[in-house]
Amino acid sequence: MLINYFDDLEKGIVSSINDQGGKASPRKLYSLEIARLGKRLYSGSNKVAWCGVTAPFDLLHAMGLTSCFVEFIGAMLASTGMAGSIIEESDHAGYSSDACSYHRAIMGAAMKDLMPAPEILVGTTVPCSGGLAVIENLARHFDKPLFILHIPQGDSDSDVAYLASQMKDLTGFVTEHTGIALDRGRLKAVIEKTNEARGIVNEIFDLAKHCPSPANSKDLNNFLITMALFLGSDESVSLARAYREEFAQRLSENRSGVHDEKVRLLWIQNRIQFKNPLVDTLEKEYRAVIVSDELNSITWGPIDPDDPFEGLARRAISIPFNGVTQRRIDHLKQLARNYKIQGAINPCNWGCRQGTGTRGLVEAGLREVGVPVLNLEVDCVDERKFTEGQFRTRIEAFMEMIQTRPNPWQQH
Amino acid sequence: MYYLGIDIGSLSCDAVLIDEGKNVKASSVVPTGARNRESIALATEIVMSRAGITGRDVKATVSTGYGRDRVEEKIASVTEITCHAKGMQALRAGAEVLIDIGGQDSKCIHMSDKTAVVNFAMNDKCAAGTGRFLEAMARALQVDIGEMGGLDKGARGGVTISSMCTVFAESEVVSLIAEGTGVNEIVKGLNRSIAARTVSLVKRVIPDYQGRPVAMSGGVAKNDGVVRAIEEALGCSVFVPDMPDTVGAFGAALFALERSTQ
Known part of the structure; x- marks a missing residue:
């Protein structure tokens, strides 16, 4: 269902740009990139990593993964007016109706087969524990390997070194589970x-x-x-x-x-x-x-x-x-x-x-x-x-x- | 010439007509019902009839309340927060804290002479502690809503209504009746429950509210028991004008006067 949505969205924007003689507002170009990201996530031909908000998406991109924070799906479902019925599905996963609707929508989408299965998941302890919890739920739901980045709250040299070391470990984790090695160049x-x-x-x-x-x-x-x-x-x-x-x-x-x-x-x-x-x-x-x-x-x-x-x-x-x-x-x-x-x-x-x-x-x-x-x-x-x-x-x-x-x- | 303020709330539609000297010539309060255009017409007709004027004598109309956009003859619509502050400042010079409890809203407004509204907060998520809440409780108690204000007389105050949800609070009231608890004790418990919610709203808007003059508007201010409970909880007296439910419409009428003469 969502692949069709993103496909139609991309076609509509491209057609609109062509009608304008190739001119497009930056906001339209932004929407076009969103549609294309959605297509990459849902095409079934890319290796996907579902992540927390503070994951290093460029690092994962360098390793050939299509990565995305899961809240993106909650926002997309809301913008399409589909979130309501999907949110209710999350109650079956033990979510309280008082919990964050971003996360309830994500969990409901997974339970309704509206999220593609990832290769891996990368949870982050920042910005919120609810975000990490939904990633852990998804890892269990999809039965896929999970890597958690423990983001320090301070920015001392040792804090930075601690997280940098985890990010290096993340590249090894990606290689282990996808077979893709890090190309330094x-x-x-x-x-x-x-x-x-x-x-x-x-x-x-x-x-x-x-x-x-x-x-x-x-x-x-x-x-x-x-x-x-x-x-x-x-x-x-x-x-x-x-x-x-x-x-x-x-x-x-x-x-x-x-x-x-x-x-x-x-x-x-x-x-x-x-x-x-x-x-x-x-x-x-x-x-x-x-x-x-x-x-x-x-x-x-x-x-x-x-x-x-x-x-x-x-x-x-x-x-x-x-x-x-x-x-x-x-x-x-x-x-x-x-x-x-x-x-x-x-x-x-x-x-x-x-x-x-x-x-x-x-x-x-x-x-x-x-x-x-x-x-x-x-x-x-x-x-x-x-x-x-x-x-x-x-x-x-x-x-x-x-x-x-x-x-x-x-x-x- | 005359100036008309109309406040279309969830429970009542209020109209106030003033003259150029800001004197109230007539006011009316009618139930809003399902057809608010009819309520607006009726409330307007009543004030004009009471003042002995026709529509041609009304120079300007300002609307307020949830149905403010439904008034066709308005020169402007202004929110009820601003209108209640405007109306109360005219009725009670120097009032700084305004509590307004209407049909489905409770509000606390911090006012000053320089800018009518300094800050405000409204009830969140649900209508507990508002006029609708009291209506539901009156039903459960099988008493007239208009009589509830005096029904707490003689109560010792030992009953607590702890539920924040109107439906659960109603169940609590039914249980208390079944246990044989006196109506006066239950009503006092309900009044204290509303007062507790109101005070938390006041503290959110004006943490240092003590010592500042407090006033109250809205239909619930006609309920003496609720006002007494709020006074007890705040530890100060609360000024309530003669017709607290028309303060918003009065403020709207003042805006009609101001804006049509600017």
């Missing part, structure tokens, strides 16, 4: 592509910081977390270039992502993955733009192509969700300053203990820099729990409140 070429894309993505984010921003609220939706799946490929570089060129052009033509931009917002954690009217409401009724997402920032340095394991380890450790909450708050405050944020929206995804458990601290931290936070209680995957009127009221009341407040970045 190919790995070097892949890491060089990763570094190139990393540099361009940094430029994209810098362009997005302009006031008014060339980005609209949807341009960079789920951008970097998905881009991680393409890192190391030529496509990641060309996709990043397309965004950079588009944003640079919009700026040169004084075109903002949202016409007559009035309010700049920060989205905390993940977006709502199913179709909903909230972003359109923000843009059309309040001229508000989600100009930054918590997960849209490069937190790691370039990786040494000749000795990449240390750099790969530093990258995995660096994500803001790792370690103490204060680190995450500092990151959000920095985003608020860099993007001149006037308000932040925290969806507090149902079932995400990490998201809801820290919301008070996050709210207090952002208020220290003059940024109010709207805590929604929304299931980002299961649209059956979405009551539009309730959420519209909260969003609109938040915007009415922001409109009466002084802009914290115009006072200084």
Whole structure:
């Protein structure tokens, strides 16, 4: 079923690009890469590795594997409106209805034969224990070998060395279970592509910081977390270039992502993955733009192509969700300053203990820099729990409140 | 000229008509029912009839509440959070904490003179502790919802309703009745349950709420027992205006006046 979906999606996008004389917005190119990744995962002709969010996808790509974090499937099912009935299936695997719907959707998809069997699985202890648990469930379900990367919470030299050593061990694990040996020359070429894309993505984010921003609220939706799946490929570089060129052009033509931009917002954690009217409401009724997402920032340095394991380890450790909450708050405050944020929206995804458990601290931290936070209680995957009127009221009341407040970045 | 505010909530549709001096000329509260356009028309007709005016005398209308987009003649719609804050600030100058418990929402709003709404929070996920909750409990107790406010009189306060879910709370109430627990004790337990949820909402929005003037609006504020329980839980008195259920509509009418004269 899903192979047909991704195939149709790819054909539709390609046809649309051809109709436009070969021109495509970067967001369309991004969707095209998603469709192609989906096809690779579901074609049955590629060796697949189901992974945790912080796995080294470029390293696995260098070894010839199509790798993907499993939450991608939860998000895809939500965006296609299929998640609801699939989520219920996970109850048979012992999942509580209070658990994260990303993970329930993944488990339900596996039980309904909507996930291809992988060659291997690579679990990660960051960003959440629920993500690791679903990988362990999948390993048992598919009866396939599982490798777990224990991501340290600190970034001392010994922490980095510990994780780098595990990543080297991962290459041996891949070889053992797939027969594919690590080609150092190919790995070097892949890491060089990763570094190139990393540099361009940094430029994209810098362009997005302009006031008014060339980005609209949807341009960079789920951008970097998905881009991680393409890192190391030529496509990641060309996709990043397309965004950079588009944003640079919009700026040169004084075109903002949202016409007559009035309010700049920060989205905390993940977006709502199913179709909903909230972003359109923000843009059309309040001229508000989600100009930054918590997960849209490069937190790691370039990786040494000749000795990449240390750099790969530093990258995995660096994500803001790792370690103490204060680190995450500092990151959000920095985003608020860099993007001149006037308000932040925290969806507090149902079932995400990490998201809801820290919301008070996050709210207090952002208020220290003059940024109010709207805590929604929304299931980002299961649209059956979405009551539009309730959420519209909260969003609109938040915007009415922001409109009466002084802009914290115009006072200084 | 006159200015009309209409608040279309889940349980009631409220209309308030004011003049250019912000004086309330008439108000009405009708059940929302399934056909809210009819409720809007009825609530509007009643206030105009009471004020002795026609639609041509109304210069501007602002709508609020969940059905705010259903009002056709509006010059703007404003959320009930902002409208309740606006209305209460006009009724009680200096109020900083506003508790609004309506049909399916409970809200706490932190207000200031500079910006009407400083911060706010609403009930999450379910409607426990709201007007609908009280309706279900009144049914279980076989009492009139309008009489519940005085039914806690004389209770010692030994009963606790611990369930957060309306359905389970109703079962708990039925069990207590079967055990022979007095209605006054059960009602006091219910009021305390609502008060506990309300106070946690207040603490979330304004951790240092003590010493700040507190006011309450919404239909549940007409229930004296709930208000007393909230006062006990907060440790302070709570100001309740004469018609707490029309505060949102009053705020909307004030916006109609402001925005049509800007």
